[in-house]
Amino acid sequence: MSLAAQFGERVVEARNLHKTFGDVVAVENLSLHVSSGEVVGLLGPNGAGKTTTIKMLTTLTSIEGGSASVGSFDVVTEGDKVRRSIGLAGQAAAVDDKLTTRENLDLFARLYHLPKSERKNRVEDLIEKFRLTEFADQPVGTLSGGQHRRVDIVAALIANPAAIFLDEPTTGLDPRSRAEVWEEIRLLADKGAAVILTTQYLDEADQLADRIILIDKGKVVAQGSQADLKNQLGRDVLHVRVSDAVDVERVVAVINGGEARVIDEKTIHVPVGSSAKSLAVLGSIRDAGVELDDFSLAKPTLDDVFMAFTDAS
Amino acid sequence: MTTSITPVTSPNNPTSGASFFTDLGTMARRDLMRVMRQPEALTFSLIMGIFFLLLFYYVFGGVIEAGAGIDYIQFLVPGVLVITALNGSTQTGSGLALDLSEGVTDRFRSLPMSQLSVLAGRTIADGVRNFVGLVLLATFGHLLGFRFDSLAGGIGAVLVAAVIGYAFSWINAAIGAKVQNAEMVSMLTMFWLFPLMFASNVFTPTDAMPSWLKAFADNQPISVATEAVRALSGGTDAIESVMLTIAWSIGLVVVFASLAVRSYRRAG
Numbered sequence: 001m002s003l004a005a006q007f008g009e010r011v012v013e014a015r016n017l018h019k020t021f022g023d024v025v026a027v028e029n030l031s032l033h034v035s036s037g038e039v040v041g042l043l044g045p046n047g048a049g050k051t052t053t054i055k056m057l058t059t060l061t062s063i064e065g066g067s068a069s070v071g072s073f074d075v076v077t078e079g080d081k082v083r084r085s086i087g088l089a090g091q092a093a094a095v096d097d098k099l100t101t102r103e104n105l106d107l108f109a110r111l112y113h114l115p116k117s118e119r120k121n122r123v124e125d126l127i128e129k130f131r132l133t134e135f136a137d138q139p140v141g142t143l144s145g146g147q148h149r150r151v152d153i154v155a156a157l158i159a160n161p162a163a164i165f166l167d168e169p170t171t172g173l174d175p176r177s178r179a180e181v182w183e184e185i186r187l188l189a190d191k192g193a194a195v196i197l198t199t200q201y202l203d204e205a206d207q208l209a210d211r212i213i214l215i216d217k218g219k220v221v222a223q224g225s226q227a228d229l230k231n232q233l234g235r236d237v238l239h240v241r242v243s244d245a246v247d248v249e250r251v252v253a254v255i256n257g258g259e260a261r262v263i264d265e266k267t268i269h270v271p272v273g274s275s276a277k278s279l280a281v282l283g284s285i286r287d288a289g290v291e292l293d294d295f296s297l298a299k300p301t302l303d304d305v306f307m308a309f310t311d312a313s
Numbered sequence: 314m315t316t317s318i319t320p321v322t323s324p325n326n327p328t329s330g331a332s333f334f335t336d337l338g339t340m341a342r343r344d345l346m347r348v349m350r351q352p353e354a355l356t357f358s359l360i361m362g363i364f365f366l367l368l369f370y371y372v373f374g375g376v377i378e379a380g381a382g383i384d385y386i387q388f389l390v391p392g393v394l395v396i397t398a399l400n401g402s403t404q405t406g407s408g409l410a411l412d413l414s415e416g417v418t419d420r421f422r423s424l425p426m427s428q429l430s431v432l433a434g435r436t437i438a439d440g441v442r443n444f445v446g447l448v449l450l451a452t453f454g455h456l457l458g459f460r461f462d463s464l465a466g467g468i469g470a471v472l473v474a475a476v477i478g479y480a481f482s483w484i485n486a487a488i489g490a491k492v493q494n495a496e497m498v499s500m501l502t503m504f505w506l507f508p509l510m511f512a513s514n515v516f517t518p519t520d521a522m523p524s525w526l527k528a529f530a531d532n533q534p535i536s537v538a539t540e541a542v543r544a545l546s547g548g549t550d551a552i553e554s555v556m557l558t559i560a561w562s563i564g565l566v567v568v569f570a571s572l573a574v575r576s577y578r579r580a581g
């Protein structure tokens with residue numbers, strides 16, 4: 001099954017984006033595309049350039065180099081048309097706390113210049129579709145974190161945008177609220193929108209994204225479906241648990257691998273290419289006289305992919 | 314699949330320039346709804362006004378009346394109307410700073426709307442709130458024995474105070490857009506607005522001030538506006554001072570609206 005056939009045409013396209021803040025390169029030569037019906041997750045550590053990328057694509061900050069388009073409109077020269085084709089839910093919840101859910105949606109419908117005749121229907125339609133009825137007439141400031149965030153995301157959908165940008169949509173939410181927001185995001189893509197979201201949570205990318213773009217220090221370091229990424233890493237991972245926490249340092253020294261990753265005070269993950277390699281690693285640990293509680297061989301998780309591709313020391 | 318994407322907005326919608334008045338209406342409406350849900354914002358400047366009236370009338374009034382030979386309540390209320398309008402205008406700055414720090418502004422900026430309307434809508438809503446506060450304060454002044462010479466003069470007096478307040482709300486908008494921190498905006502008020510309020514003819518005639526201070530106090534906009542409000546309240550010739558107040562207001566709006574818009578565009 002080819003991924004490309006699954007989705008519609010490309011809605012968002014960025015080519016060689018570049019942006020610096022003073023001496024710091026925030027985004028470097030970054031290219032990406034998102035198709036209709038597709039959810040793309042921008043995954044990366046803090047400061048990787050995720051938000052800057054979103055801000056450039058949504059006309060909130062200037063583009064220093066490269067180009068980007070949404071629909072058929074150029075982000076730099078046709079900003080107003082781009083703004084008409086996108087919905088954005090930024091990092092801070094961007095709805096008016098003093099207004100109710102319904103009033104907020106009506107406000108944004110007006111600001112998107114929806115004709116008066118359509119405005120009310122559109123608002124009611126969204127309230128119903130996204131199950132906001134229960135708190136439609138409560139000031140948004142009185143809602144739970146999850147409800148608040150859902151209103152925020154629905155507000156980005158008023159004009160039925162071709163592309164939806166969600167910057168860390170579930171940061172700070174409890175697990176149940178996150179599940180609600182995830183469901184909502186899936187619903188958007190199923191209706192044909194191109195969805196691009198940023199996240200620091202691997203499980204979020206895992207759950208939601210059809211494709212993951214891993215960025216670090218402003219650059220795309222890997223991209224593909226989760227399966228692709230795991231295959232790119234292409235190696236099993238040996239999980240080793242030492243009996244005595246003081247031995248962790250010794251194990252890392254013995255296997256002499258920059259790729260060994262200390263998970264907690266007693267656990268180390270070592271990427272290994274083959275079972276022969278894992279035997280060799282275990283052998284050298286034994287030769288060093290380190291006592292092990294446990295070891296196992298596992299397929300790489302998205303975590304391993306993340307750590308392998310991003311330069312977190 | 315792609316056919317399901319049909320923007321609800323029609324393609325021949327007005328662009329941001331032409332939609333300014335539509336957006337202004339929407340934003341002013343939104344800000345007014347907020348104002349009505351935060352009556353405490355109105356009470357704040359109103360209580361300040363009442364406090365100034367009581368303090369100056371009962372504590373300093375006797376001395377000033379004896380020293381300057383004036384009917385102090387008639388002198389004081391117009392000045393306090395003006396500074397209450399100015400106090401009320403500082404909420405434009407803190408409100409804008411709050412919006413800017415909370416992310417709702419990022420959404421406004423990602424919308425196909427006039428960005429000037431975000432600022433202008435707020436100044437209009439604050440202006441309406443201010444006007445209501447001034448009417449209430451004038452009523453309180455009445456209880457203390459203050460009288461307008463005529464109803465028309467009274468309405469004019471309150472309107473002129475509201476106009477200078479509106480102009481000052483653009484100064485505050487410029488500050489709010491620049492510092493983007495509501496508490497900082499309130500604190501800064503102590504450093505620029507309070508000295509300006511006292512170095513004026515609001516509480517006392519300027520005759521007893523040192524000449525350098527008197528020259529400043531007589532010509533700065535707060536005094537000019539107070540002069541106009543006094544003339545309208547007392548039924549004396551008000552044309553020149555009202556014209557001067559309007560000129561000051563237009564000048565302040567032009568200068569500070571452009572500064573505010575510039576900071577707002579750069580913010581975030």
